[in-house]
Amino acid sequence: MGETHNIQRIKERINNIEDVLASVAAGDNEARINSETEDDLSGIEAAIDLLIDDLTDELIQREKMQKEVEDKLSKIQEQQKTIFQQQADLMELSSPVSKVWDNVLILPVIGTLDSQRTQIMMENLLEKIVETGCTISILDITGVPTVDTQVANHLLKTVTSARLLGAECIISGISPAIAQTIVHLGIDLSSIKTKATLQDAMIYAMKQNKLSENVKLQTLFTDPDENED
Amino acid sequence: MMQLTSNTNWETIDKHLIKTEHDIVNVRQQIRFCAKQLNMGIINQTRITTAVSELLRNMYNYGEGGEVLIQKGMVDEHNALIITCSDQGPGIDNLELAMSDGYTSGKGMGYGLPGAKRLVDRFEIESEKNKGTIVRIMKWN
Structure with missing residues (x-):
């Protein structure tokens, strides 16, 4: 149990x-x-x-x-x-184009130039050229550490398209090391006006300004004579 | 075909995959840093960095990305920085043509490979159609 x-x-x-x-x-x-x-x-x-x-x-x-x-x-x-x-x-911030003087635009480039950035940079510059009617623009590449063939190609294209709009483009801020490298790479930048420093480029731009002003004045004075003839 | 120089005594500093343009910038910065550590002057730093930049761009544009190996070691009694870029891209059809100034198969200026060669102390290239390309460059300090 x-x-x-x-x-x-x-x-x-x-x-x-x-x-x-x-x-x-x-x-x-x-x-x-x-x-x-x-x-x-x-x-x-x-x-x-x-x-x-x-x-x-x-x-x-x-x-x-x-x-x-x-x-x-x-x-x-x-x-x-x-x-x-x-x-x-x-990307937007890093390519500001500013008018620093009568007829003179400056575009300081800092950092790396990849295709996307160059595109934005070029657009900004060309738009500003049309907007302000400036005929001289300075591309300062002091802040670009490496210039290889692609960057040089981008620069050439930017300068050429600015020229098509009637603006002269000066590249400044080329360091001695970068100058040597460009030569060794075999890139021909002789079609572009280049200056060592931004200051040199500014001085050149102002001289150009004065020249074109003189030409303007001359034409003002000579035009009536031509009409009388 | 050219045989790449190699040595097991070389010390590997780093290894990277190149997939985006951003990777190119990162590796370039590291190369500049390594060159500085090997006591290279500013001119040589710029040269090796630019040469690497050319090779990486080729890899990115034509070789569908690839791998870069950074080494240091002795080559022919020189203290050298050795960079090897390898991809599994389409390979180069005609090496002689690719190494000549002004020739490009794409949209570039055609100075990438010959320019890179002039910027470094030793330049070795090996390429096989449909297998890929290996470029090894060296710069003495």
């Missing part, structure tokens, strides 16, 4: 263990066996409880880490967005 009762008890307890394991497997972190009796089976029950403890701890840790990683990822994505935005902003 007592034996069958015992077997009945043990069956119940095993069923309980199964239930607990099933709910843990389903994701319940709180389920435990919590056996109150002391016998051979309770040792196994305690061990299972411990295992569940460890397992749930791991799970919680993993979830925490996953969340941290996700947080970091979203932060990085946000930073990347900012970087892209700033790159776009810089």
Whole structure:
């Protein structure tokens, strides 16, 4: 009688263990066996409880880490967005064309000249030439560390298109190292007016200005005579 | 075909993949820094940087990007900076033509390869059609 009762008890307890394991497997972190009796089976029950403890701890840790990683990822994505935005902003900012004197435009170029930037730079310069009617523009490349054939090609194209609009383009700020490099590369920049410093270019531009003013004055004075003749 | 000089004693400084124009700028800055560390003067710094820039642009424009290896070591009793650019692009059809001034297969000026050669102390090139191109340049300090 007592034996069958015992077997009945043990069956119940095993069923309980199964239930607990099933709910843990389903994701319940709180389920435990919590056996109150002391016998051979309770040792196994305690061990299972411990295992569940460890397992749930791991799970919680993993979830925490996953969340941290996700947080970091979203932060990085946000930073990347900012970087892209700033790159776009810089692109616009980095090619300002300003009128510094009567008839004289200056475009200081700083940093690297890639194709995209040259495009923007060229557009800015040509627009400004048309807008202001200036006939002399100075391209200052003091801030360009490397002039390779591509950069030189871009510069040549810019100068040529400015010329098509009737503006003379002077390139200034060529360092001795860059001058030597250009010569070794074999690039012919002789069709372009170049000056060592921005100051030299300014002086040249002003001289040109004076010359053209004199020509204007002369034509003013000589025109009536020609009409009388 | 030309055999590239190589030596296991060369110390590798860095290795980069070239995929965007931005990578070109980064590598160029590093080359300038390395040249400075090897006590090269400003002229030589500019030369090697410009030569590398030409090669990287070729790689980017024609070779669908590639890899650049920066090394330093002794070459013929010179302390040298050694840069190797390799791509898996279409390769160069006619090396002799590509190395001549003013010839371009694209939209460039045609001074890239011959210009780069004049800027460095040693220039080696190996190219196989449809396999790719390897260019190794060296500059003594």
